Amino acid sequence: MIYFDNAATTRMKPPQVAEAVAAAINDFGGVGRGVHEASLDAGLTVFRCRRALATLFNAPDAKRVVFAANVTEALNVVISGLLHRGDHAITTAASHNSVLRPLFRKADEEQVDVSILSVSRDASIDYDEYERLFKPTTRLVVVTHASNLTGDVYDVARMARIAHEHGALICIDTAQTAGAVPLDMARDGLDIVAFTGHKSLYGPQGTGGLALAEGVDIPSFKEGGTGTHSYDRRQPDFYPEHLEAGTLNAHGIAGLLAGVSYLQDKGIDSLAAQVHELTERFEEGALGIEGIKVYGGHADIGRTGIVALNVGELDSGTVADALGHDYGICVRAGAHCAPLMHRALGTDTQGAVRFSFSSFNTPEEVDAGIRALREIARA
Numbered sequence: 416m417i418y419f420d421n422a423a424t425t426r427m428k429p430p431q432v433a434e435a436v437a438a439a440i441n442d443f444g445g446v447g448r449g450v451h452e453a454s455l456d457a458g459l460t461v462f463r464c465r466r467a468l469a470t471l472f473n474a475p476d477a478k479r480v481v482f483a484a485n486v487t488e489a490l491n492v493v494i495s496g497l498l499h500r501g502d503h504a505i506t507t508a509a510s511h512n513s514v515l516r517p518l519f520r521k522a523d524e525e526q527v528d529v530s531i532l533s534v535s536r537d538a539s540i541d542y543d544e545y546e547r548l549f550k551p552t553t554r555l556v557v558v559t560h561a562s563n564l565t566g567d568v569y570d571v572a573r574m575a576r577i578a579h580e581h582g583a584l585i586c587i588d589t590a591q592t593a594g595a596v597p598l599d600m601a602r603d604g605l606d607i608v609a610f611t612g613h614k615s616l617y618g619p620q621g622t623g624g625l626a627l628a629e630g631v632d633i634p635s636f637k638e639g640g641t642g643t644h645s646y647d648r649r650q651p652d653f654y655p656e657h658l659e660a661g662t663l664n665a666h667g668i669a670g671l672l673a674g675v676s677y678l679q680d681k682g683i684d685s686l687a688a689q690v691h692e693l694t695e696r697f698e699e700g701a702l703g704i705e706g707i708k709v710y711g712g713h714a715d716i717g718r719t720g721i722v723a724l725n726v727g728e729l730d731s732g733t734v735a736d737a738l739g740h741d742y743g744i745c746v747r748a749g750a751h752c753a754p755l756m757h758r759a760l761g762t763d764t765q766g767a768v769r770f771s772f773s774s775f776n777t778p779e780e781v782d783a784g785i786r787a788l789r790e791i792a793r794a
Contacts, residue, residue, distance in 0.1 A: 422771035447642025538711025565711030566721030618671030
């Protein structure tokens with residue numbers, strides 16, 4: 416099997432990730448649910464992971480890194496908590512359904528005003544057009560850091576600066592960039608970073624969360640046990656407990672800590688350079704095949720390890736099936752939970768075949784993917 420679906424989830428993990436999860440399953444008690452060794456060990460591991468993520472994102476305080484089941488839940492916490500009737504929100508056509516659907520629900524149920532910044536056929540956005548979308552009622556900007564379809568990285572520092580000039584908060588969906596692109600909340604003025612653990616952070620599925628800047632307060636998304644202040648009528652108002660009701664996924668967080676530690680040891684820039692080399696090698700080879708069309712991937716500030724393409728007029732699902740069945744190559748085809756991006760690129764009917772690379776892929780695998788595409792295009 417050759418796995419080129421890393422934008423969905425990284426299949427190959429550093430071995431210490433699985434080792435950490437196995438050790439946690441055998442050893443951990445509940446976080447904050449006792450003062451015995453099993454509970455304290457779990458709590459210490461969770462704290463260490465908060466601290467590692469705060470360092471990775473240059474977040475202000477490890478206590479303001481809160482965990483969720485995934486980036487989808489994290490984004491729902493933000494959108495549900497911060498937007499209400501009379502508010503205005505801005506997103507882009509590059510957004511994933513994890514942003515779009517919560518926003519559209521707010522529009523449908525609470526008449527929140529939602530503006531969507533268009534994306535050009537080359538996957539770029541117009542920052543002047545973005546600024547023109549702001550209104551006196553703009554409360555929140557929620558944008559993807561990089562398209563999960565084309566890999567284009569957007570200038571979130573510029574977007575944050577404009578948002579702040581208009582009195583709005585900005586939340587960044589880093590599903591495709593956390594661990595793949597350096598993030599600096601303080602430098603770039605990011606109010607909220609929503610992240611997932613199971614992609615370029617090399618953690619297990621079922622992990623993710625938020626990193627919050629100082630002064631950003633989000634109403635509790637759910638209420639329940641925290642292991643502290645049990646006699647309080649409502650959820651504690653201090654972080655991280657304010658947004659963490661119920662028993663945490665300490666087993667998964669142990670694996671996430673191992674993944675983040677691996678990133679810190681190897682260096683994001685070093686791993687990103689490996690992925691970039693593979694991505695460029697693949698795109699160059701694919702563009703040399705007659706009938707191949709590649710979408711986006713050349714934003715002014717970079718790309719992630721994604722190449723989205725089509726083979727002539729073939730349905731993207733047909734190509735993906737052939738790659739999987741005949742060549743053992745795993746890719747993702749279809750709409751990629753990014754309907755507005757497909758409409759912007761003109762691929763809403765055909766879909767697109769997405770190849771996405773990891774530092775665990777090899778040049779030999781990339782060359783095998785190019786050969787397979789060449790044969791499919793000739794058939």
